[in-house]
Amino acid sequence: MLLTIKKVKELYDISRITLINWEKEGLITPVRTPKGRRRYKKEDIEKLLGMLEEKPKPKVVLYARVSTKKQEEYLKNQIRRLEEYANFQGWQYEVISEIASGVNENRRGLLKLLNKIKRGEVEKVVIEYPDRLARFGFEYLKFFMESFGVELIVLNG
Incomplete structure (x- = not known):
């Protein structure tokens, strides 16, 4: 309303x-x-005003990406592997996934992740490989996350 x-x-x-x-x-x-x-x-x-209870937000984000629609099955497997890892750790998590080129600078999923980090809603980001986050500029993104106190976990690589 x-x-x-x-x-x-x-x-x-x-x-x-x-x-x-x-x-x-x-x-x-x-x-x-x-x-x-x-x-x-x-x-x-x-x-x-404290009249509504806020739902606790997951502080762990699992980020998965593939480049093309043809790789959709790989995206599902990537998410499954990330979820298995998070469940093994006992974490509550949110999944952000997208189908977009790793060199595209206007990726909705990545922008959503970066905005959550800026708002202090994320403690850990888990990805499978560095290139799932970005083909170029991975170190810049890692530095950005670390400057907000976010731990970036790369499962392979």
Whole structure:
């Protein structure tokens, strides 16, 4: 449910300034109408107020990638091997997988992973081979992850 600033004030007695400050701090992200007006998700407001319990997010991400649709079976096997490893370690995990070239710089799965790392939602990233993460620039990505305290685990290589 989306709420106007006025409705948030009525329901929760939160001022417009507080909402905008929360937005600046990155605690809340409003949905914008076509005219640019802010609308807030009821769940987001209640989560900030401690009214909703937040589900614990998996801190381990298993990342799998293949280059072409023809390799889809290999992708499934790659995910299975990563899951076997994570289960053996006793970890809760999330799988991010994609079919995209390792030299493509606009990969949704990789961008999702990097954004999770920036938000502090990841402790470990597990990949099967270095080239599953990127054909070029693997060391840069590893450095990025380590600078956010994320451990990169490469199973083979």
